[in-house]
Each structure stands twice: as C-alpha cells, then as structure tokens.
Amino acid sequence: MSEHEFHPLVKQLLDGDITLAALPPELRAEGEEALHLLAAVDRSPVQLPAVSRRVMRAVASRPARSVWRRVVEPRDVRLRIRPWLLAPALAIAAALILFLRPAPTAAPGSLITVRFVLVAPDAHEVSLAGTFNRWDAHATPLVRSGPTGVWTATLTLAAGQHQYAFVVDGVRWVPDPGAPAVDDGFGRRNSVLTL
Amino acid sequence: MRPEPEADGEIVRAVLAGDRERYAQLVERYRDRYARYAARMLGSADAAEDAVQDAFVRAFDQLSQCKEPDKFVGWFFLILRNRCFAERRRSRTETSLEAAETVAAADRTEGGAETAERRRALQLALMALTPDQREVFVLKHVEGLSYGEIAERLSTSVPSLKMRMHRAYDKLREQLREHT
Numbered sequence: 001m002s003e004h005e006f007h008p009l010v011k012q013l014l015d016g017d018i019t020l021a022a023l024p025p026e027l028r029a030e031g032e033e034a035l036h037l038l039a040a041v042d043r044s045p046v047q048l049p050a051v052s053r054r055v056m057r058a059v060a061s062r063p064a065r066s067v068w069r070r071v072v073e074p075r076d077v078r079l080r081i082r083p084w085l086l087a088p089a090l091a092i093a094a095a096l097i098l099f100l101r102p103a104p105t106a107a108p109g110s111l112i113t114v115r116f117v118l119v120a121p122d123a124h125e126v127s128l129a130g131t132f133n134r135w136d137a138h139a140t141p142l143v144r145s146g147p148t149g150v151w152t153a154t155l156t157l158a159a160g161q162h163q164y165a166f167v168v169d170g171v172r173w174v175p176d177p178g179a180p181a182v183d184d185g186f187g188r189r190n191s192v193l194t195l
Numbered sequence: 196m197r198p199e200p201e202a203d204g205e206i207v208r209a210v211l212a213g214d215r216e217r218y219a220q221l222v223e224r225y226r227d228r229y230a231r232y233a234a235r236m237l238g239s240a241d242a243a244e245d246a247v248q249d250a251f252v253r254a255f256d257q258l259s260q261c262k263e264p265d266k267f268v269g270w271f272f273l274i275l276r277n278r279c280f281a282e283r284r285r286s287r288t289e290t291s292l293e294a295a296e297t298v299a300a301a302d303r304t305e306g307g308a309e310t311a312e313r314r315r316a317l318q319l320a321l322m323a324l325t326p327d328q329r330e331v332f333v334l335k336h337v338e339g340l341s342y343g344e345i346a347e348r349l350s351t352s353v354p355s356l357k358m359r360m361h362r363a364y365d366k367l368r369e370q371l372r373e374h375t
Contacts, residue, residue, distance in 0.1 A: 004369035011361045015342075037367060040313035041336045046230040048244045052222045055251040059215055062256070160259055163213055182213035190213055 010034050110159045112195045116166075118142060121149030123168045128153055130164030130190075137167040163190040200224075204265035211258055222251050225268055229275055235333045236279040238322045246282055250275035269348065280326050320370035328363035331356050 010030050012018045014037075023031045118126050126142040132155065133139040142151035163182065166174045175181045181189040201220065209217045226247060233243035254261075254271050261270050321329050334345045342353045349356075 005365045006368060011364055014364055038336060040317040042314045043337055045227060046234045046240055046243060047227050048230045048247055051226050051244060051248045052219060054248050055222050056219050058252045059218055059255050161211055192212060
C-alpha cells in the first residue's frame, strides 16, 4: 500500500458506511484527514439562466426533427384508407393514405411503406412536405395519374410519428382533415401520422 | 392549491407532436439541476454552460429516440454525460488551473477565503482524476446519490463503482498532499 492510499476502513468512512468513532485509535488522524477532504466538497448550486434562451433559439431554428430510423423487420400488409377533403377553391378533392405495410403494433425501427394519394383535379403540381424530408416542399413530388386528378407518392417511413402536409401548386399548404393535426408554431397546421 | 407539475412524458409527447415551445419547460426544469454536475466534471462554469446547452439541443434533435418519455431526465443525463466526457477528451491537454479558479471564485462570498482555497484545491485535485473516477465522486459527494442510485443511472455495478471511487480517494489524497 503506498503512502497516499487511505486505509480500507477510512475508505468506508468516506463512503459513509462507518463513523469516525468506529475507527481504531491509530486510524483516527487519517480519518480526520479524510473528512477534511470531504468538507471541501463544493455543493453550491450552479445556475445557467442564459441556457434556456439559447436552447430555445436553436430549437426554433430547426426546420424539423429527424424521425428517421433504421430498417429492422418487415411487417404484414394491411390497408387503411382515409378520406381527404380539400378547400372549396380546389374543387372536389380528397386524399387517401394507403398504408401498404402498417400495423398498429409497429415495432420501433421498422419501416412501413405508405402511399399518399391526393385527388386534386385542378392542381398543376402537388408535393409532400414533412418531417421525413425536412419540410422540403420540392423533395417529394406527387405524380398525377390519369385525367381524374389523382396524385400519388409512395414513401417508406420509419415506424413512429411523422408530421406532414400537402403542398398544392407550390404555395398552398393543406393539412389532412381526416388526421390529427398540431400547430407547427408558425401559424400552420400539420397532420400527424403515427405508424 | 398548487397545480401538479406536468409529467416529463406529457411534455415530451407534446413536443414530438409539434409543440416545440413546450420544450422550454424541460429546459427550465433540469437546466440548473445538471449544471452543477457539468461544472464539477468540466471544472468550469463556462464549459458547463456550453455542455448543458449542447446537450439540450442534441436531446431535442434526438427526441424521437427517447423510447421512454417518462424517463426523459435519465436519457438526457446520458447525453450530457457523453458531452462532458467528450469535452474532457478534447481539452485533456489544457490546464485546469484557470477552470478551478473560476469555480472557486464564485464561492468566495459564502465561506470566506479559507473555504474557497480548500474548494479550489479539491477541484484541482478532481481534475487530475480520470473522468470515470471524477464522475463517481461528483455523483456521490456533490450530488448526494447513493452507490445504488449511481449504479442504476450508469448501468453498472456497485462493486465496480466502489473500486473506482476508492482509487479516486487515494489519488485525491496524493494530489492534495502534493499541492497544499
């Protein structure tokens, strides 16, 4: 044992397992030295009031949270359809989200193929913006199929919660009235998709 | 009657649903509680401020990976811990004398010059420990956690923590004898 090592009983004292009185007389001085060390521990609080403002400023600058997860396992095919109603200015419009591989008990990390369908006969272009593409209104265009104005896009998304909206003609952001929606903090409503 | 504070899990779920302003509640709730841990680990209130700030921003970015929202604080602590360890690796070659001065300076009004000097000497000695040793000392003797609580938080065993701590005691004694 080096000259700097505390006696094992003194270490028990430091741990709070025994009291100074429980030490044999020859270890009392060493015990007092150890307690003197602990008495110098600085337990005064540290306050960082500026952190809140800085964190929230950074949070506000985030375009969206990333919700991407890894592929882990395939799942059974199921179909669910949600009606979509657009604003009157877009005439008759409806959106369907066809879940090709979802399940209510989605395991975290699994991937689900989701087909987004928007019926918008008067639209010239439609895209999808959401947490899954960093809210890039140009990253995920829907493709028009046929003269009926059906626009579709098929994505593979991680199990979990996503927020999204359709962007019609590059300017009109339309949430899904058939899905839960939340305020995005900037005056718009985002649809919430839980896979 | 004071209203019950909202559970962490409720706030996390609200933030994940898009109400990001609610994240401020979590920051307010845990900011100062973990500031002291970071300050003692890094030896500087300034470094602690950067670390706590970075940890909160990183936690926000990764919030969807918080598998148990009701245990947000334990998850956040691990992010902050990683940040503190990374900081120490990055600045290992830097002297911590100035940092210890910074920590001690804030305390001079509380217990007089002697107390401040003893605190400064101990903080300097703490910075000579390995991060693992320093962490177990800080959690037990600064934060007041039991070995069992520390073991749970760090997913390790009590005997392993005690071994780490007992080495820390010896090293602190050596450092204090050499520098006082």
